[in-house]
Amino acid sequence: EEGSTDHVAIKVITAKDGAAFVNAAFEAELMQILSATCPQSAANMPKYVAHSAAKTCQISGAGVVRLAMSYVGGGPLDKWVYGISDEDHKTVDIASLVEGPLPGSRQGSSTVEHACTFTRELLEQLSGVLVALQPIAFHRDISSHNVLIDFPEGASKPRLCLIDFGLAVRAGSWSRDWRTANLAGDPRYWTPAAWMAFSFGFKYLTTHTNPGFEHQYLNRIDHFSIGVLALETFLALLSRADAGDGAGPALAEVRRAWSKYWTVAIHLFQMFHTKGPLAVRNFITQSKDEGISSLVEYLRHLRHALRAAADQPANKSCASLLLVLEELVAENGTLAWSEIPAMLSEDPFVAGEGESAPGRDVARVGRLLGEATRRLAHSRIRSTGGAMDQELTRTQPEISDGDMLSRSTTMPLSADQLSKSFSHRRRSSGIF
Numbered sequence: 001e002e003g004s005t006d007h008v009a010i011k012v013i014t015a016k017d018g019a020a021f022v023n024a025a026f027e028a029e030l031m032q033i034l035s036a037t038c039p040q041s042a043a044n045m046p047k048y049v050a051h052s053a054a055k056t057c058q059i060s061g062a063g064v065v066r067l068a069m070s071y072v073g074g075g076p077l078d079k080w081v082y083g084i085s086d087e088d089h090k091t092v093d094i095a096s097l098v099e100g101p102l103p104g105s106r107q108g109s110s111t112v113e114h115a116c117t118f119t120r121e122l123l124e125q126l127s128g129v130l131v132a133l134q135p136i137a138f139h140r141d142i143s144s145h146n147v148l149i150d151f152p153e154g155a156s157k158p159r160l161c162l163i164d165f166g167l168a169v170r171a172g173s174w175s176r177d178w179r180t181a182n183l184a185g186d187p188r189y190w191t192p193a194a195w196m197a198f199s200f201g202f203k204y205l206t207t208h209t210n211p212g213f214e215h216q217y218l219n220r221i222d223h224f225s226i227g228v229l230a231l232e233t234f235l236a237l238l239s240r241a242d243a244g245d246g247a248g249p250a251l252a253e254v255r256r257a258w259s260k261y262w263t264v265a266i267h268l269f270q271m272f273h274t275k276g277p278l279a280v281r282n283f284i285t286q287s288k289d290e291g292i293s294s295l296v297e298y299l300r301h302l303r304h305a306l307r308a309a310a311d312q313p314a315n316k317s318c319a320s321l322l323l324v325l326e327e328l329v330a331e332n333g334t335l336a337w338s339e340i341p342a343m344l345s346e347d348p349f350v351a352g353e354g355e356s357a358p359g360r361d362v363a364r365v366g367r368l369l370g371e372a373t374r375r376l377a378h379s380r381i382r383s384t385g386g387a388m389d390q391e392l393t394r395t396q397p398e399i400s401d402g403d404m405l406s407r408s409t410t411m412p413l414s415a416d417q418l419s420k421s422f423s424h425r426r427r428s429s430g431i432f
Contacts, residue, residue, distance in 0.1 A: 007071035018061020025053045028067045038132035044125045072161045074150025086145045090273040110237040116318045119234040125160045131337040137168040142225035143186040188269045189225040193217035199284045212331030227328025250309035257305040261298040320346035
């Protein structure tokens with residue numbers, strides 16, 4: 001705005017073909033719509049200022065999109081928690097990331113109360129953005145590196161901002177386009193469905209005995225990523241002493257279940273960057289211990305541990321938070337973005353011991369407990385068995401990179417092509 005002294009960030013996207021140009025322009029248009037229609041979310045995402053889109057080649061459709069937005073202060077959440085850069089995450093010792101503490105990190109630094117309070121802030125602030133986003137698009141790249149944390153002077157709580165909408169897809173056409181769209185985002189935050197499609201093709205997913213995984217990929221892909229991010233943050237910050245018997249033994253079981261799941265996710269993520277996607281695909285399809293079934297089973301155990309912990313009287317201070325986390329990662333979850341703040345207000349740390357907070361919905365908490373129990377009782381895991389060779393002959397979905405490169409999924413992909421087609425890197429912005 002004229003006369004403003006605020007800094008502006010400029011994102012320049014060079015699109016190499018027509019499809020990439022359309023995707024880049026959509027990011028700018030999406031931010032414009034969100035900023036215009038949902039000003040209440042402005043504190044938790046960059047504010048649109050202006051953009052330009054110009055084609056540089058009429059034949060290929062290549063072009064350049066320049067997007068100006070408000071500069072968001074602070075730094076990446078992953079750096080704040082772990083004390084290392086996103087590049088370091090690709091090679092650092094996995095046990096140090098999962099169990100900690102890394103030098104200069106905040107791992108294991110918080111009591112249950114403080115870890116819960118921070119995780120609630122994360123969920124409440126980002127759910128406000130996602131309420132506005134859901135009718136328009138799916139973000140598809142929610143991760144600890146795409147959330148910025150800042151501590152404004154005089155503020156009583158941190159400010160958390162969701163950034164980088166470059167891999168977003170239109171919500172209205174996603175139900176038609178998902179089978180031909182690329183896989184995108186940080187693999188650590190992929191749904192089980194994304195791993196199934198990556199390893200065996202989308203047909204494997206559509207014929208899976210548990211239709212919840214397909215439902216999750218079509219409707220709740222961002223819910224899952226936020227759930228994993230919140231679990232990661234909560235358990236990374238939580239002191240080991242506070243996750244033991246003193247705070248309810250069930251929390252220790254949640255940590256153990258999470259460690260198993262997160263260790264596999266980081267292992268696959270690091271393999272992407274050190275050996276390439278083809279090596280990951282081969283590893284998953286040939287592995288007996290760390291294949292899709294194991295990943296899904298670890299997730300099921302984690303959800304069961306969350307539900308059990310929420311049911312323990314010793315954990316009443318964080319019971320609603322634990323249920324929200326379980327709902328977010330469940331393939332048949334029903335919790336809406338708009339319901340999250342009210343759900344989180346049920347915990348005594350928020351509502352006040354013995355108080356009835358405004359809008360308090362005890363029935364909703366009980367209903368979530370029942371739904372979680374039924375989902376866990378009926379969850380099924382599909383074994384590839386003798387059909388694995390047939391699954392591997394199916395056309396594999398392509399993997400998107402940060403520059404939104406596009407390839408035909410009918411083309412055979414060499415190891416080198418796959419390596420080029422995926423990367424997890426943040427595009428830089430300039431400030432003036």
